[in-house]
Amino acid sequence: MSDKITVDRTRPAVHLRIGGERLTSGSGGVHDHIDPATGQVDARIPLAGSTEMDRAVHTARAAFEKWRHVPPAERRRLLTRLADLIEENLGEFSRRAALDNGTPVSVAAGIGQMAIEWTRYYAGWADKLSGDVTTTRTTDGELGYTLPLPYGVIGVIITWNGPLISLAMKIPAALAAGNTVVVKPSELTPFSGELFADLIERAGFPAGVVNVLPGAAEAGAALVEHPLVEKISFTGGPATARRILTACAQDMKPAVLELGGKSAQLVFEDADLQQACAFGSMLALATLSGQGCAFPTRMLVQRPVYEEVIERVADMARAIAIGDPFDPTTLSGPVVNQAAVDRIQGMVKQAKADGSRLVIGGGMANGRFEGPLSGGYFVEPTVFADVDPKSELAQTEVFGPVLAIIPFDTEEEAVEIANGTRYGLASYLWTNDLGRAHRVTEALEAGEVLVNGATGLAVNRPFGGIGISGVGKEGGREGIAEFLRVKSIAFK
Incomplete structure (x- = not known):
């Protein structure tokens, strides 16, 4: 700061x-x-x-x-x-x-x-x-x-x-x-x-x-x-x-x-990985410090590009500028209060216990930064890989800068994982296969599906979820x- x-x-x-x-x-x-x-x-x-x-x-x-x-x-x-x-x-x-x-x-x-x-x-x-x-x-x-x-x-x-x-x-x-x-x-x-x-x-x-x-x-x-x-x-x-x-x-x-939501971002092996990773990392970890109902907090990645995506996301997470909200270079500010810090850190702790692989973040004392930021409710961007689709981290809205990365092999498996929560607010899809894009967008159980970086909350389109969304x-x-x-x- x-x-x-x-x-x-x-x-x-x-x-x-x-x-x-x-x-x-x-x-x-x-x-x-x-x-x-x-x-x-x-x-x-x-x-x-x-x-x-x-x-x-x-x-x-x-x-x-x-x-x-x-x-x-x-x-x-x-x-x-x-x-x-x-x-x-x-x-x-x-x-x-x-x-x-x-x-x-x-x-x-x-x-x-x-x-x-x-x-x-x-x-x-x-x-x-x-x-x-x-x-x-x-x-x-x-x-x-x-x-x-x-x-x-x-x-x-x-x-x-x-x-x-x-x-x-x-x-x-x-x-x-x-x-x-x-x-x-x-x-x-x-x-x-x-x-x-x-x-x-x-x-x-x-x-x-x-x-x-x-x-x-x-x-x-x-x-x-x-x-x-x-x-x-x-x-x-x-x-x-x-x-x-x-x-x-x-x-x-x-x-x-x-x-709320637990939106999935599906990244297929033919996608533009740089754009997909930048898009998902920014929304899930930086924008509003992850405090958004429709953010893609689950990243589902096809196995041939799985480890590459994890590396790219980790690099992008490290580059997020965290600090004073009035600083024009700051991308991510604090979460809203101490209760949010406690909730987020509780879910991080549980994710570790569930066997998810901690890629970056999740390690501050009491969940907050030291030094100039120690008084505020700043939470480190955190990325987990190998997340069990049935675990708390994959099923419950965090409302904080925590991203769960999950591998998949087939199109059918990706859709099954994406639809495997009680939420249904938004879904995100990255692929260069037009036929797949049409099949998957129809199969995803969500109020809105955004393909290859399409803008969310566009006023000319209806926005709203299904299920508990x-x-x-x-x-x-x-x-x-x-x-x-x-x-x-x-x-x-």
Whole structure:
């Protein structure tokens, strides 16, 4: 960590945003935000409780009665203005990402660009929503058609690993469809949400259309269970999702759930090994310090090139620049907190006990670096080879910079291993055989399959998993359809 980097590390104030109000305290108490790069408390975050959440939902419901009648072209204009403001404040969003959870500014800028594209894309959908004429013949004396209508108040709960992109994946689509929203960002990453709420206001959205409240667990439960909330959109883990589904079941409330993954990257012997190894190493070990739901954390390699791939990955892992998130040369920052360090190191220890071959990493005292980085939650990129496909490391999401490499012989074996978990969010495939690419992509049980380095989270494509990786879609036409009810109408 360099001592020569001079940047603005000022922590912005965080509020509970209900309508046009900015509350400085809430019934949920206060959260001591810890800078993961130093391990020190750097801000005190007010938390909403059930009282503030109830107020926010009623405010959003009142705003909905007017927002639903705002002309679609005006919704498009406001969302386009919001996208422009995100772009104008991209540097500040990158700064806040480093403050929120230690995301390096070099990485945060790219995530911010994605948020801009997601917002612009759904701005374009606002005035293009239409129903269908369902009548097959008028001689029956009946005219039938459908109307796509907004739900009302959408409850949005986002996780901490990518707060800006998570907001952009949910809120623009919901607003374009004519809904209002109440958002509970994670108290671990409150600073980006505060700026997003500022820009919503500056863009000219009516008060109450978007309400942003960091909150305690009771606030999330109150949002999910509130009778005026018509649908839930959640990003997080399967355990919390199960509780959300249980609560939603009482009123048959629908939910979109974007959950975790244990994504496989299949590398065949005819692949471009340099590109495949660079792609997999960067996502699994460097980007967000491995804290991404769709990252390829299992690398399945055909046996003739197995040892070569292991060597290439090890060399790339050694070259990952780890350090101060504000240093523009840093590729990998800290993980989010001490609990994450403990969990990751526990899985590393178990992988060793299970007989996996440690290739690189996994050896720091207490799982953290010594010297200038010792105070923060920095974890060494770790690579295991010869991993048993049934072991914990191959079956459980680590959410940290740990990669499992597994050999395979045949195409059928590769598909069987890749499909051999309860997750099904994403898969990655590297081959120069077009026929194989088509066969394998169809056989892989995942919501998205990316071939030869195709970009993930593209807004024009639906994103969402199967199994315990989630329910529903974000992105594409399907992403806005999640926020619309279809009403069937007929005239005799």
